[in-house]
Amino acid sequence: MSGHMEVAAAELLWARSIDDHRLKYTTMLSDGNAKAFTAAQKLELYPMAKEECVNHVAKRLGSSLRNLVTNCSKRNIQLRGRGTGRLTKETMDQLQTYYDRAIRKSNTVEEKKAAIMATINHCY
Known part of the structure; x- marks a missing residue:
């Protein structure tokens, strides 16, 4: 529409x-x-x-990460990290999935913030 x-x-x-x-x-x-x-x-x-909508919120996170990688490569800016731990397509998909789960499973804003930060630390 x-x-x-x-x-x-x-x-x-x-x-x-x-x-x-x-x-x-x-x-x-x-x-x-x-x-x-x-x-x-x-x-x-x-x-x-x-x-x-939680689905759209998680989708926007994934889109933002992909745009970040694209924009950095266009400007010849290197994102930190090589080898294990770098921001690959798989890592971005994983972050998006974990973000979605953190939002869905937490009840309060504080719990959501803690769960989201835990996913970032886990993937880092």
Whole structure:
């Protein structure tokens, strides 16, 4: 679905929720694209929260790591590490998987932070 269609759908659903159904959505599950959420908020119907999909959060970590490697190689910047422990495709995939698990299995923000740091230390 294109970005404009998502925005239009969000505006329609949120506006219709009160008028037609006397219903209030409290949370929007998002894929990281804030356009639909921003459009629904601009209607100023009622307060709502935005939550990120765990799959998309983990995917963005993997994408960011791959972009880091690409950008560094384009600029002739060497990432530290050779041989065991360097940032390879396998290591990036492993970090993404561990990150996903850390977020899913932890309950509080503090637990999530500790679990994420543990995955980084484990892979380091």
